[in-house]
Amino acid sequence: MSLAAMAPILTGVLAAAAFVWWELRCDDPALDLRIFRSPRFNAVVIAGAASNMVQGGSMMMVTFYLVVVRTQSTWAFTLLLIPATLLSAVAALCAGRAAARYGNCAVIVAGLAVLAVSLLARLSFEIDTPISVVGAVIALTTLGGAIVQTPQATVMMSSAPINLGGVVSAVKASVGGTFYGLGSAFFSTFGILLFIDDAGPKLAGTGISARQAGDILGASGASPGGAGLDPERTRQVLSVASSSMLDAANTLNLMMTVIPLAAIAVALLLFRRERDASSACC
Structure with missing residues (x-):
């Protein structure tokens, strides 16, 4: 990675x-x-960070x-996202009731598990996978992200003194936005690098190097022929390197599946530590 990128x-x-x-x-800290x-x-902050990072990366992908x-x-994508968004609203409401019955930790773990399953389900995608799938x-x-959000907010607000409520809200929003953006940036970058590594032999003889193909894909935010792209070169890349x-x-x-699974392990550990500390005090 270049110095300009690292700076x-x-x-x-x-x-x-x-x-x-x-x-x-500071005597009067902002945070x-x-x-x-x-x-x-900390458990729910990490769970929220993992959830948002997975959602950002997976939506980009x-x-x-x-x-x-x-x-x-x-x-x-927009049309597919509409019913998904409506479903997430219902899931968030149901997650609150489930947390009251089974506990916040159980619901957070369930939400992270749903995210992991959704990532594994993407391994079945082919060029002609039915759009309904x-x-x-x-x-x-x-759905997985919505399940995590409700108990996350509950635990964060209940874990801090009343006078720090605004700070907690800011932390939740900052963590969510930051890791959603990181997920998109991180996995788009690695996606192009992986494509370049795999596509070289398949592009041999087309006059397009794997790096040039990566540049085409990295620049494309639309279908072939989009602004700033050579339609013919883009079609060559898509036809030769789909696999x-x-x-x-x-x-x-x-790679992304590791994120919610690791967050599950951390959440279970930290919630258990909290219970042990409470038992010791009693």
Whole structure:
């Protein structure tokens, strides 16, 4: 990775470290870091980060699949997202009732498990997979995210003093937005790199290198012939390297599956630590 690409990342890391250093020493901090002393608070923050990262990455990938691999309009993704969004609203309401009955930890673990299943289901995608199946998998992803969100908000608000309610709300929104964006950026970058690695032999003889193909795919946000693209070269890439794109997507889906599974393990550990601490106090 070039220095130019690393510079913004390093700047962000240093800025975050400086912010934490200042907040720990400030008499009136903008973000009271005492809220992170609660294991259950940290558990749901991590679960929310994992959920948003998976959703950001998976939504980017399914858009890539529909628009680039299947050469469909972006409207296809929009139309598939409408019922998925409605389903997620219902799931969020049901998650609240389930949390009251079975506990917040159980519901968060269930939501993360649904996200993991939705990622594994994407391994079945082919160029001609029925659009109804694609829509069902998108709905499963949004369902998992919605299940996580409700108990996450409940635990975060109940874990902090009343006077820190605004801070907690800001943390939830910041974590969600940041990791959703990171998921999209991280997996789009790795998707192109994986495609370049796999597509070289398949593009031999076309006059297009794997890196040029990656540049075409990285620039394309629309169907072949979109603004700024050579339609003929784009069609060549799509016709020759469809299998490479699907292979890259499958690898990324497997990579992303690790995220909710790891978050499940961390959530179980931290919730158990909270219970043990409460038992010791009693």
